[in-house]
Amino acid sequence: MRLSATHACPQCGGQVELHETSRMIQCGFCGVKNLVIPRGCFRFFLPVRQGVGERRGPVFYVPYFRFRGTVFSCDTNGVKHGVVDVTRLGLEASGLPPSLGMRPQAMPLSFTPFDASSSVVRPGVKASRILEAVVRVGPSPGGKVYHRSFIGESVSLVYLPLRAKEGKIRDAVTDESLSAQPDLLDSIGAVDGRDSGWLTFRPAICPACGWDLEGSGRSVVQFCRNCGSSWCSSARGFTRVQAVVYGRAGEGDRLLPFWRIGIREDSGVVESFADFLRLIRHPIVVLRDMEHMPFFLWTPAFQVKPKTFLRLAATVTLAQGKMAPGNGEMEFSPGLQHPTLGSHEAFQCLKSLIAFIAAAREEVVPLLPRLRFRKRSVELVFLSFSRLGADLVNGETGAAVNENLLRLFHAG
Numbered sequence: 368m369r370l371s372a373t374h375a376c377p378q379c380g381g382q383v384e385l386h387e388t389s390r391m392i393q394c395g396f397c398g399v400k401n402l403v404i405p406r407g408c409f410r411f412f413l414p415v416r417q418g419v420g421e422r423r424g425p426v427f428y429v430p431y432f433r434f435r436g437t438v439f440s441c442d443t444n445g446v447k448h449g450v451v452d453v454t455r456l457g458l459e460a461s462g463l464p465p466s467l468g469m470r471p472q473a474m475p476l477s478f479t480p481f482d483a484s485s486s487v488v489r490p491g492v493k494a495s496r497i498l499e500a501v502v503r504v505g506p507s508p509g510g511k512v513y514h515r516s517f518i519g520e521s522v523s524l525v526y527l528p529l530r531a532k533e534g535k536i537r538d539a540v541t542d543e544s545l546s547a548q549p550d551l552l553d554s555i556g557a558v559d560g561r562d563s564g565w566l567t568f569r570p571a572i573c574p575a576c577g578w579d580l581e582g583s584g585r586s587v588v589q590f591c592r593n594c595g596s597s598w599c600s601s602a603r604g605f606t607r608v609q610a611v612v613y614g615r616a617g618e619g620d621r622l623l624p625f626w627r628i629g630i631r632e633d634s635g636v637v638e639s640f641a642d643f644l645r646l647i648r649h650p651i652v653v654l655r656d657m658e659h660m661p662f663f664l665w666t667p668a669f670q671v672k673p674k675t676f677l678r679l680a681a682t683v684t685l686a687q688g689k690m691a692p693g694n695g696e697m698e699f700s701p702g703l704q705h706p707t708l709g710s711h712e713a714f715q716c717l718k719s720l721i722a723f724i725a726a727a728r729e730e731v732v733p734l735l736p737r738l739r740f741r742k743r744s745v746e747l748v749f750l751s752f753s754r755l756g757a758d759l760v761n762g763e764t765g766a767a768v769n770e771n772l773l774r775l776f777h778a779g
């Protein structure tokens with residue numbers, strides 16, 4: 368379940384609901400579209416129990432990281448996957464609950480602390496370190512695990528309110544006392560002064576021409592129909608995204624977004640598409656021109672079931688030699704589906720994809736820990752899919768996906 372809370376529309380002040388995956392909102396009252404710009408990640412505050420008040424001491428908030436996504440574990444038998452949706456304490460402190468359990472899903476959350484006088488404690492541990500521990504307990508394929516990766520849909524912070532008074536620390540949601548020592552506050556002292564103003568908005572206007580940008584609420588890229596440019600926005604500003612359509616979408620076809628990521632491997636093992644085919648011990652004959660084709664990882668830029676994700680990535684990546692780029696332009700057909708998975712998240716799947724498609728896994732999978740892949744380039748490519756029964760099929764690559772599965776993952 369996606370976490371959400373309400374926020375005032377920056378234009379008219381009307382209350383709008385935002386999810387941790389929201390990128391753009393259109394206000395239901397004034398109709399104005401704004402880009403949603405969290406600094407870092409989304410932050411949610413659990414509610415403080417009312418009616419207890421000052422007699423329990425002032426409120427301070429401790430941080431929990433929340434991870435939601437898929438973990439892939441690779442061994443010589445293949446790839447296992449599991450869905451992760453957990454919270455973990457973002458501090459090295461004893462006597463506090465290690466996780467928040469179901470509370471973030473079950474309670475009304477807000478984007479700001481209970482009142483202006485409450486303190487917000489900064490995370491004392493890096494999210495990446497906690498994530499490593501979360502991923503380690505992921506699905507176990509049975510054999511020695513050579514690689515694990517996390518394809519995150521979202522990473523957020525959820526704050527638990529506590530009260531400290533007279534040698535006792537209490538959970539300010541339930542008013543129960545905790546075994547944490549009151550000197551906890553001294554030891555974690557660092558209070559995050561940036562707790563206010565972490566969520567800002569920016570008019571959804573093309574930075575190149577001033578036209579309205581378009582994109583669904585969860586779209587990680589916004590598009591300008593006027594000048595054909597595409598953009599990612601973050602707290603640092605707008606970044607231009609290369610976006611193109613391959614082929615031509617016929618009547619009723621869908622244009623599904625894929626990331627085409629140029630890959631470099633530090634030791635030079637994978638420089639060309641031919642190198643990649645040799646690495647995965649693929650049975651197809653390596654042709655001479657493949658030696659000169661730089662290698663690209665292709666992945667869906669949308670959420671689907673983990674197995675479908677790997678299957679689509681495998682089919683399109685292996686078919687890269689057959690694909691003809693379009694005229695290098697964006698084309699806005701009604702069947703265009705907006706990308707909801709970022710290129711950075713998609714890139715994380717590369718080693719799992721290798722384990723998934725390798726023809727001789729017992730030879731290939733043990734090599735994974737030594738390989739150091741980097742991104743050379745990133746491009747968003749829309750491939751055209753036609754209906755064939757219940758499936759959507761791309762003619763050039765043979766990639767197919769059940770249309771209902773797609774719909775399921777794009778609801779909400």
Ligand SMILES: [Zn+2]
Pocket residue numbers: 376377378379380381394395396397398399
């Ligand atoms: Zn409004």
Ligand SMILES: [Zn+2]
Pocket residue numbers: 573574575576577578591592593594595596
């Ligand atoms: Zn424009």
